[in-house]
Amino acid sequence: MSTTLRSLGTRLRTNWQDPLIRRNVGLLFLGKAIGLFLVLSLMTRWFLPALLDAQAAAPAPTSAPDPMASVNAINTVWTLVAAFLVFCMQVGFVMLEAGFARSRESVNILVEGIADTCICGVTFWLWGFAFMFEPGTPWIGTTGFALQGLAPTYGATGVPLLAFWVFQFAFADTCSTITSGAMIGRCGFVGDLLYSVGVTGFIYPIIGHWAWGPDGWLAVMTPISFHDFAGSTVVHTIGGTISLAGAIALGPRLGRVFKRDGGGPMPAHDLIIGAAGGLILWFGWYGFNPGSTLSALDTAGIGRVSFNTTLAACSAGLTALFYSYIRTKKWDLALTTNGFLAGLVAITCPCYWVDPVGAFFIGIGAGIVVVWGIDALEYLRVDDPIGAVPVHMVAGIWGTLSLGLFAAGKYGAPTPTGQDVSTVVTGLFYGGGLSTLKAQFIGSASITVATFASAMALMYAVKATGTLRVSPEGELEGLDLHEHGSSAYPEYMISGSESVILSVADTSKAA
Amino acid sequence: MKLISCIIRPDRLPPVKEALFRAGVTGITITKVSGHGGERDMVTVRRGSRLLLEFREKIKIEMACSEPFVEATINAIVAAARTGSVGDGKIFVQPLDRVVRIRTGERDNAALTPVTAEIVQKHALELAGKS
Numbered sequence: 001m002s003t004t005l006r007s008l009g010t011r012l013r014t015n016w017q018d019p020l021i022r023r024n025v026g027l028l029f030l031g032k033a034i035g036l037f038l039v040l041s042l043m044t045r046w047f048l049p050a051l052l053d054a055q056a057a058a059p060a061p062t063s064a065p066d067p068m069a070s071v072n073a074i075n076t077v078w079t080l081v082a083a084f085l086v087f088c089m090q091v092g093f094v095m096l097e098a099g100f101a102r103s104r105e106s107v108n109i110l111v112e113g114i115a116d117t118c119i120c121g122v123t124f125w126l127w128g129f130a131f132m133f134e135p136g137t138p139w140i141g142t143t144g145f146a147l148q149g150l151a152p153t154y155g156a157t158g159v160p161l162l163a164f165w166v167f168q169f170a171f172a173d174t175c176s177t178i179t180s181g182a183m184i185g186r187c188g189f190v191g192d193l194l195y196s197v198g199v200t201g202f203i204y205p206i207i208g209h210w211a212w213g214p215d216g217w218l219a220v221m222t223p224i225s226f227h228d229f230a231g232s233t234v235v236h237t238i239g240g241t242i243s244l245a246g247a248i249a250l251g252p253r254l255g256r257v258f259k260r261d262g263g264g265p266m267p268a269h270d271l272i273i274g275a276a277g278g279l280i281l282w283f284g285w286y287g288f289n290p291g292s293t294l295s296a297l298d299t300a301g302i303g304r305v306s307f308n309t310t311l312a313a314c315s316a317g318l319t320a321l322f323y324s325y326i327r328t329k330k331w332d333l334a335l336t337t338n339g340f341l342a343g344l345v346a347i348t349c350p351c352y353w354v355d356p357v358g359a360f361f362i363g364i365g366a367g368i369v370v371v372w373g374i375d376a377l378e379y380l381r382v383d384d385p386i387g388a389v390p391v392h393m394v395a396g397i398w399g400t401l402s403l404g405l406f407a408a409g410k411y412g413a414p415t416p417t418g419q420d421v422s423t424v425v426t427g428l429f430y431g432g433g434l435s436t437l438k439a440q441f442i443g444s445a446s447i448t449v450a451t452f453a454s455a456m457a458l459m460y461a462v463k464a465t466g467t468l469r470v471s472p473e474g475e476l477e478g479l480d481l482h483e484h485g486s487s488a489y490p491e492y493m494i495s496g497s498e499s500v501i502l503s504v505a506d507t508s509k510a511a
Numbered sequence: 512m513k514l515i516s517c518i519i520r521p522d523r524l525p526p527v528k529e530a531l532f533r534a535g536v537t538g539i540t541i542t543k544v545s546g547h548g549g550e551r552d553m554v555t556v557r558r559g560s561r562l563l564l565e566f567r568e569k570i571k572i573e574m575a576c577s578e579p580f581v582e583a584t585i586n587a588i589v590a591a592a593r594t595g596s597v598g599d600g601k602i603f604v605q606p607l608d609r610v611v612r613i614r615t616g617e618r619d620n621a622a623l624t625p626v627t628a629e630i631v632q633k634h635a636l637e638l639a640g641k642s
Binding site: 254255262476481484485486487490 | 520522525553554555556557561638
């Protein structure tokens with residue numbers, strides 16, 4: 001014991017004589033002192049007064065009505081579990097995108113996914129939620145910035161506001177991560193940060209307000225309002241359309257030759273990660289669709305939604321699988337993965353209002369349109385490395401319109417304690433005429449066009465700053481090394497020694 | 512007979528391959544290699560520490576050629592692999608004593624021409640004519 005202490009003392013003494021160590025330790029402690037000072041001053045400025053107020057107000061009368069009395073516990077838990085499942089889709093997205101990209105841009109995809117999530121959380125708290133879900137005009141919400149001055153539960157759902165926020169944050173985050181899908185491999189990181197703020201802070205919440213806001217113009221449209229149960233249009237078409245605008249603004253990756261020029265897509269670097277990510281997305285979708293009831297007490301509803309989600313994914317995956325076999329005589333993994341994802345995207349809008357037969361055919365349609373979408377992009381020479389545009393935009397449009405065809409005419413809307421069938425949604429094939437289809441068409445077309453126009457403006461604005469696309473050298477070197485200075489698989493890179501750590505002075509000459 | 516090996520940038524591999532096929536050189540062996548030439552060291556960053564990556568990734572192509580093909584091969588590689596900046600790579604030409612094709616036991620020049628050479632070259636020329 002004493003020898004250990006003595007050797008420790010000796011080491012400290014020798015180290016202390018090294019001027020470099022002395023300077024670094026000094027800097028370290030100076031930094032800590034500054035940080036501590038800032039935290040303490042912030043606490044005294046805001047936290048302490050609040051604490052004192054709380055103590056002073058502690059013996060307040062308890063006879064006041066409990067503001068949380070309208071909260072429904074089981075619905076809250078259901079919504080939160082669904083929110084966590086939807087958040088788990090982030091894992092699926094980064095895996096799918098990284099797997100289907102080349103290895104030299106994997107780190108970039110991971111950092112983008114994480115940064116998008118963080119940006120989305122902050123902007124959605126500060127103003128995104130207010131724009132999207134609070135009353136205002138038919139075009140944009142205008143109250144409740146930073147969630148100030150809002151009721152303890154959201155609307156008549158019986159779900160606490162903050163729980164509802166978490167659920168909707170996960171949705172907004174999904175939209176923002178879809179966006180990066182068609183832009184990977186050549187989009188600069190600063191450009192990504194800039195357009196992410198535009199997407200999660202403005203395009204998604206403002207256009208989403210039209211369909212999901214309490215007074216959005218599509219939500220209150222007469223005689224039949226636009227229906228989008230869990231977001232085929234609001235989340236997926238918006239995300240996919242922004243992605244398309246980004247891919248157009250960026251142009252294809254260097255060396256990408258399109259099918260009509262005698263080339264083909266660049267190979268995926270890890271299909272295992274890609275396919276596993278696709279299946280994790282499928283799993284997360286069980287929060288996305290059934291959770292959108294916001295009500296576990298609509299038991300028939302959540303069962304039906306889960307069932308329809310499953311069936312549509314299966315039929316879409318099978319369709320894409322056989323379609324790919326007919327075309328190429330090979331059972332294509334990447335196309336099948338895109339196929340079942342397209343089925344999930346398509347069933348997201350109609351999942352509450354269709355019966356099993358409808359879900360089955362919606363899935364088949366999705367499996368076909370996703371292949372056509374991939375072909376169309378290839379023909380138009382738009383480089384979409386993972387198929388974000390066919391899967392999310394094209395299948396999203398198909399799913400939204402399909403409600404007008406397949407709505408069974410038996411289901412209305414979920415309520416906090418059950419279901420409300422006073423007004424049902426009926427599609428063309430179930431004798432409902434064209435009115436639902438017309439409403440769906442108006443909603444899908446207006447949102448797609450508005451999103452595409454605003455996204456093109458946003459992408460070209462970011463492009464004008466010169467940060468949207470990296471330099472050709474950086475792109476050939478790979479975004480991982482160029483933007484982030486590290487490779488996703490460092491052990492496969494041969495280095496001279498284990499690691500040569502540069503001190504601050506060395507970096508100027510080697511950087 | 513010569514053994515030609517060259518070190519090129521990884522992103523120049525597709526054009527070099529095309530140029531070699533057009534020149535009629537269709538028997539090539541490719542390796543991923545790392546090495547050090549005249550270019551600047553690259554710095555990587557991991558959890559805030561800056562690490563020096565001393566070696567750059569390169570592609571090494573080896574091909575055995577009969578004498579009439581040697582100059583054509585060298586010209587094809589130089590034309591396709593040159594970018595003009597440091598790090599474009601090098602070509603090494605060595606004499607080759609003996610070549611044996613294992614399948615037939617053919618020796619030397621007879622063993623050098625891949626059986627599909629003409630088809631591959633014709634296809635490459637067609638592609639080049641198209642673009």
